[in-house]
Amino acid sequence: xxxxxxxxPFIWWRGLEEFVNWISEVESCGYDGVYIPDHYxxxxxxxxSNELVETWTTLAYIAARTKNLxxxxxxxxxPRYLPxxxxxxxxxxxxxxxxxxxxxVGAGWYREEFVNYSPQGVYEEPRVRVERVEEGLQVMIxxxxxxxxxxxxxxxxxxxxxxxxxxxxxxxxxxxxxxFGPRMxxxxxxxxxxxxxxxxxxxxxxxxxxxxxxxxxxxEKVRKVRKYLRDYGRSEEGFTFAILDWMPEDKERIKxxxxxxxxxxxxxxxxxxxxxxxxxxxxxGRYIELxxxxxxxxxxxxx
Numbered sequence: 075x076x077x078x079x080x081x082x083p084f085i086w087w088r089g090l091e092e093f094v095n096w097i098s099e100v101e102s103c104g105y106d107g108v109y110i111p112d113h114y115x116x117x118x119x120x121x122x123s124n125e126l127v128e129t130w131t132t133l134a135y136i137a138a139r140t141k142n143l144x145x146x147x148x149x150x151x152x153p154r155y156l157p158x159x160x161x162x163x164x165x166x167x168x169x170x171x172x173x174x175x176x177x178x179v180g181a182g183w184y185r186e187e188f189v190n191y192s193p194q195g196v197y198e199e200p201r202v203r204v205e206r207v208e209e210g211l212q213v214m215i216x217x218x219x220x221x222x223x224x225x226x227x228x229x230x231x232x233x234x235x236x237x238x239x240x241x242x243x244x245x246x247x248x249x250x251x252x253x254f255g256p257r258m259x260x261x262x263x264x265x266x267x268x269x270x271x272x273x274x275x276x277x278x279x280x281x282x283x284x285x286x287x288x289x290x291x292x293x294e295k296v297r298k299v300r301k302y303l304r305d306y307g308r309s310e311e312g313f314t315f316a317i318l319d320w321m322p323e324d325k326e327r328i329k330x331x332x333x334x335x336x337x338x339x340x341x342x343x344x345x346x347x348x349x350x351x352x353x354x355x356x357x358x359g360r361y362i363e364l365x366x367x368x369x370x371x372x373x374x375x376x377x
Contacts (some may be wrong), residue, residue: 075339075376076106077367078347080148080318083111085125097139100361103369104377107144107176107346109318112151114191116184130163137170139170139204144174146271147230147317148347149252151182153203154192157210157230158237163242174244180252180269181207204257205229211249211265218246250316254287254295265300265337268314269295270347271339292317293341316345321364328364329371339376348372 079100100108111337112129133145145167150160168175181203182188188197196207209227216223217237225232241247250268251258262269272286287295296315303310317338322328335346348368350361 076345077373078107078109078348079105080347081350083113083126087374097363100365101140101143109148110147114146115187134167135353146176147178149178149180152179152210154182154204156193156215161214168241168247169239177247178250206278208261259298260302263299265305270279272318273317273319289337289341296342317343320345320349328367331372332375
């Protein structure tokens with residue numbers, strides 16, 4: 075079992091030094107990686123602000139301040155990007171981090187982000203966004219693995235495109251899918267190296283973040299992906315089944331996470347990303363207190 079941590083996408087620190095201290099603490103506590111939600115615009119009810127980090131810039135900074143931590147998105151809405159441009163960004167972060175990138179990918183869900191920040195400038199229906207995810211992954215994998223990439227799809231095209239430098243990780247950085255609908259599960263098995271889904275609904279803004287898979291449903295998704303991997307002639311070895319779950323702010327309740335996690339482990343989970351609460355501002359040192367408490371109360375039970 076490996077553990078990652080997901081900080082709030084909202085800028086919660088009051089000074090850069092506070093953020094740097096938190097990064098150092100995460101690495102020293104033995105977490106495997108830092109995974110940041112990828113949003114440009116997220117003013118939903120209950121959010122602390124709309125002041126958001128730029129995910130891949132921040133991940134590059136974290137990589138520069140650490141030696142062993144993996145860095146990844148959770149998850150990048152691929153239809154909001156031009157896939158070839160995102161492929162270039164991720165390849166370069168992989169080079170700068172010396173091969174520590176994990177790319178989380180999804181279809182996106184927040185309308186205003188697509189209207190204001192996507193190349194197409196519209197929020198397309200789910201079917202189209204999923205189609206863009208599949209084509210986008212094909213584009214990115216081609217650019218990462220081929221000397222000159224040519225692709226002609228419904229949404230994207232390449233004509234002898236060259237992407238250099240290539241990522242350090244071969245054949246490319248791990249791709250984790252954040253989608254668990256029927257078609258996304260097949261896409262996950264065909265193109266990706268992991269499945270990352272939310273375990274339980276967050277205790278805030280249920281109208282926006284109310285989805286989550288209980289252990290039995292999570293296990294069913296795991297079984298389907300395993301079947302699809304066999305269908306595509308791929309091995310389950312190297313494929314990561316992960317979950318994201320929120321951390322109680324009360325340190326006395328953090329140990330209760332062990333009971334929850336045990337159920338997901340029984341259904342195939344091998345990577346747990348703990349999500350730190352969104353509330354802002356947290357009092358001085360609170361983020362450090364929380365990552366220490368989780369590392370002390372939860373991680374030893376599974377290591």
